[in-house]
Amino acid sequence: MKINQNYSNLCESYLFASIAKKTAEYKAKNPQKEIIKLGIGDVTLPLAPSVVAALQRASAEMGVKETFRGYGEYQGYDFLRNAIVGYYAEKGVSLEIDEVFVSEGAKSDVGNILDIFDKDNAVLIPDPVYPVYVDTNVMDGRKIIYLEASAKNGFLPPPDPSVEADIIYLCSPNNPTGAAYDAQGLRAWVDYANDRGAVILYDAAYECFISDKSLPSSIFEIDGAKNCAIEFCSFSKTAGFTGTRCGYTVVPKALIRDGASLNKLWLRRQSTKFNGVSYIVQRGAEAVFSKEGRGETAKNIAYYMDNARLIGDAVAKKGAYYTGGKNSPYVWFECFDKKESWEFFDYLLENYGIVGTPGAGFGEAGKNFFRLTAFNSRENTRKAVDRLLSK
Ligand code: PLP
Numbered sequence: 001m002k003i004n005q006n007y008s009n010l011c012e013s014y015l016f017a018s019i020a021k022k023t024a025e026y027k028a029k030n031p032q033k034e035i036i037k038l039g040i041g042d043v044t045l046p047l048a049p050s051v052v053a054a055l056q057r058a059s060a061e062m063g064v065k066e067t068f069r070g071y072g073e074y075q076g077y078d079f080l081r082n083a084i085v086g087y088y089a090e091k092g093v094s095l096e097i098d099e100v101f102v103s104e105g106a107k108s109d110v111g112n113i114l115d116i117f118d119k120d121n122a123v124l125i126p127d128p129v130y131p132v133y134v135d136t137n138v139m140d141g142r143k144i145i146y147l148e149a150s151a152k153n154g155f156l157p158p159p160d161p162s163v164e165a166d167i168i169y170l171c172s173p174n175n176p177t178g179a180a181y182d183a184q185g186l187r188a189w190v191d192y193a194n195d196r197g198a199v200i201l202y203d204a205a206y207e208c209f210i211s212d213k214s215l216p217s218s219i220f221e222i223d224g225a226k227n228c229a230i231e232f233c234s235f236s237k238t239a240g241f242t243g244t245r246c247g248y249t250v251v252p253k254a255l256i257r258d259g260a261s262l263n264k265l266w267l268r269r270q271s272t273k274f275n276g277v278s279y280i281v282q283r284g285a286e287a288v289f290s291k292e293g294r295g296e297t298a299k300n301i302a303y304y305m306d307n308a309r310l311i312g313d314a315v316a317k318k319g320a321y322y323t324g325g326k327n328s329p330y331v332w333f334e335c336f337d338k339k340e341s342w343e344f345f346d347y348l349l350e351n352y353g354i355v356g357t358p359g360a361g362f363g364e365a366g367k368n369f370f371r372l373t374a375f376n377s378r379e380n381t382r383k384a385v386d387r388l389l390s391k
Helices: 005-009 015-029 049-062 078-090 106-116 131-140 183-196 262-273 279-288 291-317 341-352 378-390
Strands: 100-103 122-127 143-148 167-171 199-203 229-234 247-250 322-324 330-334 369-373
Touching: 005 131, 015 341, 049 279, 049 291, 078 100, 078 247, 078 279, 100 106, 100 262, 106 131, 106 199, 106 229, 106 247, 106 262, 122 131, 131 143, 167 183, 183 199, 279 291, 291 322, 291 330, 291 378, 341 369, 341 378
Parallel strands: 122 143, 122 167, 167 199, 199 229
Antiparallel strands: 100 247, 229 247, 322 330, 330 369
16 A cells, blocks of 8 residues: 655645644733734635525525425536526627536535646646645656746746646636736646646636726637636635635536547546535525626725725825735735845734734745735724824
């Protein structure tokens, strides 16, 4: 018996554990001090009323013989996939219903998609980055090439024609940097991938936070993207589904590699290893696209975005370079006095009572940067901002 030795190459995942430990130690020493947590990447506002009503209706249906449902469709119920196709049509993107695969979230799809690719592919991953892209490839033993994002490229690195990559990860708006590609930036990536026969894995988990309507919210808004990209999306941040669990992945039929349809391969993979998302949750997700659901979720997003603006403005007033905050719930800024990010974590906690996330936790290129999130309450966000500006 042999285990997968690649697991021994994973870095210890100490980021959020270390943050919790350091915060608890500080609290124990300073019990009178109020700490404001702007480190969390989880939503805090409850589900929209129309989503809750849909979940309740669907639960009731499951308790009645005539409307009870057993196993559903592997790709998701038509009612939800049609709603997703309609959402893309509004962006000017025309999809066929069987290009859409409903899942229990973007994280598992982003990891599971690797099943359809050979281990002998070079993978290009921006740094800093959502750690799942790196860890899932380390688990498979793939070769990773890091692409440095920095203040020089506004944390939106362009392709480097001298780099040979087969699988490319892009996340826009980005976690952790909050930076979002414009159409020209994405076009460069689509051209690079098509020239080389590479595949772009495009994580659009934060697309609903794009407020600048000139920016693309799907890679499929770029001509040629259906020939080279797979897009991952989620109801987690859009509609507060982090605990309810639902997402979807778009695999265009035009995406052919090695003579095979990636849409067919993904369907084969999903129908073998996955039995679908619960009917109840899919009805809840469908309600996100209803007129009421849209209005209610837009209000929640606007609430977070007002928090993000407050944080971004405060950081700018402190004279720090930052990205994000405008089309993203994340504000990513250079640590004051160019401190190292863990040192800055202590500094921010001790001097302002604010907890954030050190950039080093997202990659080498983040080591002098810091992430604050807009998911706390308005009251706490205001308090944190006032503290930052007070000295
Ligand atoms: N992709 C990115 C970039 C994320 O930041 C997250 C969650 O924080 C996810 C995917 C996970 O989404 P889900 O909750 O749908 O699994």
